[in-house]
Amino acid sequence: MIIDLHTHSRFSDGTQSPAELIAEAAARGIAVIGLTDHDTTSGWDEAGEAAHDAGIGLVRGMEVSCRFEGISVHLLSYLHDPRGAELTDVVADARDGRMVRTRAIVERLAEDYPITWDFVLSCTGEDATIGRPHIADALVTLGIVEHRGAAFESLLSVGSRYYVSLPTISPLRAIRLIHEAGGVAVFAHPRAASRGRVVPDSGLQAMIAAGLDGIEVDHRDNPLPDRAELRRTALDHGLLVTGSSDYHGTGKPNRLGEHSTSLDVFERLLDRASGIECLGFDRIGF
Template identity: 55%
Template sequence: MLNSVRIDLHTHSRVSDGTSAPADLLAEAATAGLDVVALTDHDTTAGWDEAAAAVPETGVGLLRGAEISCTAGGISVHLLSYLHDPGDAPLAAELERSRTSRDGRARAIVDRLTDDFDISWEDVAAQAADGATLGRPHIADALVAAGVVPDRSAAFASILAPSSRYYVRYHAPDAVEAVRMVRAAGGVPVFAHPRASVRGRIVADDVVREMADAGLAGLEVDHRDHTGADRARLRALAGELGLFVTGASDYHGVGKPNRLGEETSSEAVLDAIAAAGSLGVLFP
């Protein structure tokens, strides 16, 4: 591998809340000039096989992963898990529980929305791929289609924000326990966008320290939702705790401003993840 390798460690497909099929996501990564991309759909590994099959054709390497919805002291946080065993029973059961809860939560949100907006569950379902777990992004897309808001970002900033009266919580494991489960499943846990205050409340540094004690491997530092000051603080914290630093786009396709490869990670970080995970990185 060359020093010019471009690696994006956080992307989503239609299997969760992105807009591209897994194979199409890899094709888009090739067009964006990426050499390796991580598929990290929310609470699922269902897109792995399709993405893996596209590796030879697209020439883009694949890091298999997932983004796990967690909570810490009532604050929603996300944990990226790379190269874990998808057949690990405890982790698979926890992800299934989260997906089931997410579906029920989406229906509850839609029930509240129908009081004020011309939107139905069928409208939301029409925005998702077959088999995808419906969530707030699909509700946002339905609101866009209905002309209520101009785009996903506007929906999340207003109608679907945690402070909104339409918001409904869902099951999510404790963040520290999630780190332990990922490690037990042979995975490599990385805290996604830990200081993204534009999304809501963020956890204190002591929570990151607890996660590090449980086996956290890295912090996603270079992310569009982090300011320069956020990045500097996170780099200092990563240095203190012996964690590696990643950068990624958090790409979801159309409807969000994030672009593939807008932030990237180093080859050294990819090598560290590959060395610690139970699965290998798939190269063309």
């Protein structure tokens, strides 16, 4: 049983609609898929309808942008109820901040390259959480770079003169807000050094003390030796150990279902959630 709890649609930086994503998941024999777009739940309704028609389980979630002592942190929030939650207001502010930041990057790039804000918008989906991946797609379309990865390694890297930092909240606060909304908080790809600086052990311990529920261990960006260490940490602190693809369609090389979460861990995740239900739970065949 493949349970892939980390994917993205066009509502953030994926290349497929939620319905297209669900259809591919069903075709690949995935039993449960988690839709976790960046700082938005806009794709939930479409994904829910598609999952019902496809007969697979859907975990509605969101990837929350955070920062710990200047280091980027992504928290996966699973099964939280967005209605009336402070978390919803916070991520709405984050979306606004991301838009301002993205536009500022484009303005800097426009000083040296033939790129405009309107062109970047034309490369995004409706209601998408616009960010650097969309700038990267525009740069690819314009022939300035060969692919998204090349853009992030050069013009959009943290060390680039075009880079603008993203205003975000502390993961410690985010964990509290996720719990208040009835959700489950999992630290996404914590050792992804290829993306930039990673949170030190002291930061991970602080997140655990704040109530972190789990760690995304099996992820292609976590080196194998680090995964073993993360498993030990999770075991020592009673944390959930998840595995996911972080699938973005054609936006990244990640393959849908390339890592999976065990059924036992998934059931424990569902037990911890008090916000909303896993859609299609009764059809999964547990």
